[in-house]
Amino acid sequence: MTGMRGIRPQILASVLVAAALSSNAMGAAEARPLPEAKESMSLRLKGIFRPAPDGTYAYESDIYRVVFDSNGQMASLAVRGREFLRPIRGDAGGAGFFHDGRRMSLPSVQPSPDGGLVADGKQGVFLHMEPDRLDIDVGQETPEGRIEFVFFPAEGIRMTAAENPAMRGSRTEKWQIVGKQATRWTAPDGTFIELHYDATPTNRYNGASAMPVNVPYKTRICGEVRFPRSAWGELRAAVDMKASVEDHNFAAGQPIGITAGVTLATPCRPASSSTR
Numbered sequence: 001m002t003g004m005r006g007i008r009p010q011i012l013a014s015v016l017v018a019a020a021l022s023s024n025a026m027g028a029a030e031a032r033p034l035p036e037a038k039e040s041m042s043l044r045l046k047g048i049f050r051p052a053p054d055g056t057y058a059y060e061s062d063i064y065r066v067v068f069d070s071n072g073q074m075a076s077l078a079v080r081g082r083e084f085l086r087p088i089r090g091d092a093g094g095a096g097f098f099h100d101g102r103r104m105s106l107p108s109v110q111p112s113p114d115g116g117l118v119a120d121g122k123q124g125v126f127l128h129m130e131p132d133r134l135d136i137d138v139g140q141e142t143p144e145g146r147i148e149f150v151f152f153p154a155e156g157i158r159m160t161a162a163e164n165p166a167m168r169g170s171r172t173e174k175w176q177i178v179g180k181q182a183t184r185w186t187a188p189d190g191t192f193i194e195l196h197y198d199a200t201p202t203n204r205y206n207g208a209s210a211m212p213v214n215v216p217y218k219t220r221i222c223g224e225v226r227f228p229r230s231a232w233g234e235l236r237a238a239v240d241m242k243a244s245v246e247d248h249n250f251a252a253g254q255p256i257g258i259t260a261g262v263t264l265a266t267p268c269r270p271a272s273s274s275t276r
Contacts, residue, residue: 057109059114066134162181193225
């Protein structure tokens, strides 16, 4: 396979280590065992949505950290240590699905390396993580009542309309509903993020400030949370890998040599404070 672009630094490190192990096997009597090559994945110290011993699931980049609890609620969203979500207490705090104003539990959390699905059979939160963007698409199939996905800002966070909002990600399917509005959340120290959803902030959602997103029956509401630009996002590489034999000539039990070349397309630049 050739021309793999947009490789994150931690994934790139894994590719290089795995490639080096395979290259050392060329011409040898035996290849190194596959489990040893898999151990290179331990270099991916950040940027993986994965479970923690306390039952939570977390993703972390160089800019932000997001945590979901075992009930499928977004319990924390921090930017360089600054928390943007109110602590979960009863029917306020965090972010998650609400049915007629009451919090809903989504006990099934299925993580993948850069995303995941949080669901209960009728409601679903579809996640995709980038170093400077968190895609959160929500859908539901509960025919009765008012279903919303509600974000609760932390104390001191100011919510205002974002000027000229523009999605960083893209949605190409007709059934994916993308809003035209975005709300800027600004912390007292000036740190801010933007939530791209059609929503009207309120100060009286279960007695707390909130940004409820309406999710009609059998729809998929697509949006994202934008963070300051990430240094990871500025690093691009081209990786060319080639096996020593064609794939239809692989012999069972025989070592396969792999050569790889890496070209950095753009240098890593310091992250800026802009969310654009």
